Amino acid sequence: MLKVGLTGGIGAGKSAVARRLARNGAVIIDSDVLAREVVAPGTEGLAEIGTAFGPEVLTAEGELDRPALAARVFGDPEARRTLEKITHPRIRARAAELTAAASPDAIVVNDVPLLVETGIAPSYHLVVVVEADRAARVRRLAETRGMPLEQAESRIAAQADDTVRRRAADVVLRNDGTLDELNEQVDRLFRNRLRPYEENVRLRSSARPDRRLHIADPDPTWPEQAERLIARIRHALPAGHLVSHIGSTAVPGLPAKDIIDLMLAVRTLDEADALADRLAGAGFPRRPGEWIDNARGLPGETWPKRLHGGTDPGRTLNLHVRVTGSPGWRFALLMRDHLRAVPEARDGYAAAKVRWSADHQDRYTYAEAKEPWFDDEARAADDWAERTGWRPDSGETAG
Structure with missing residues (x-):
């Protein structure tokens, strides 16, 4: 219904x-x-x-x-x-x-x-x-x-x-x-x-994005769209869960695939599994088989998570469910805040997106092409975090 x-x-x-x-x-x-x-x-x-x-x-x-x-x-x-x-x-x-x-x-x-x-x-x-x-x-x-x-x-x-x-x-x-x-x-x-x-x-089936790659110009309504989705997620869950807008659409002025990335923080992955039915009923079903952040972490290391999608064919999204304090949770918030705060990093990422999209018309191979840049930028982001005293929960509120 x-x-x-x-x-x-x-x-x-x-x-x-x-x-x-x-x-x-x-x-x-x-x-x-x-x-x-x-x-x-x-x-x-x-x-x-x-x-x-x-x-x-x-x-x-x-x-x-x-x-x-x-x-x-x-x-x-x-x-x-x-x-x-x-x-x-x-x-x-x-x-x-x-x-x-x-x-x-x-x-x-x-x-x-x-x-x-x-x-x-x-x-x-x-x-x-x-x-x-x-x-x-x-x-x-x-x-x-x-x-x-x-x-x-x-x-x-x-x-x-x-x-x-x-x-x-x-x-x-x-x-x-x-x-x-x-x-x-x-x-x-x-x-x-x-x-x-x-x-x-x-x-309980996600509306999947087109496999073909398209990088859209920055859309000033992306944060408003994310807030509406976050409000629905919070409405469906017990109070106290932190839901964040992450990824490129969360960085003002940054071109991006027109896909809203959100992140739900949980205490354990068992809790994530227990919330799956509530999320599906609200229009955010789990995507089976997608359990880890494949390209993140040290060699041989995986960062477990749960991944949900959205049922609305007019708004493609990814909902990443990660454990609070885990490497994947920290990385998502750090990269977002680093790109927001450092114009040179944001502009460098935007220019790189142009190059990658010219060489890769498939969104999966495009994602693979980004990994070396992220490895380098992650080190720069860590240096920025140490200099500024950044904390992963800064600016975040639970609903």
């Missing part, structure tokens, strides 16, 4: 995307619908709202007077938090029930207006954000909901802005054109990413 979070600012077109996903076969769980269910007449949710806000938020028939309640909470953060404490746990519980009832091969899309604001993005395999120009959103609210322009502007301003939502987004759908154009985007997303993603999650 694939769990997708769908969100977007009011008037952006999120409901249109949900309808099209449903046409493609997705199971839609609409948080707005659930929000009405959990405060329907006779529910504990409605009774608690009446106690918290008084009888003036109820109609003569004992139903929730939504305009009256909205007037109480809009612009009053404390009142809004009180309402959210009543409704949000009930909405999440009902959504969990509906998700559990879905088919094992379902693509379950949770339509959540406040997905970013409530901090639940890491609980999904993928987050889709719908965006539209602010002026278009105001116009839609006026035309489709009869909302006065001033009220529409206020409602938009009360939500997270596009910049904040975009940081949580694995996919951004722009809705500045026609409905047909939006539907085409949704159809491509479902066909090319969601459907194979679901199959990979269900079969």
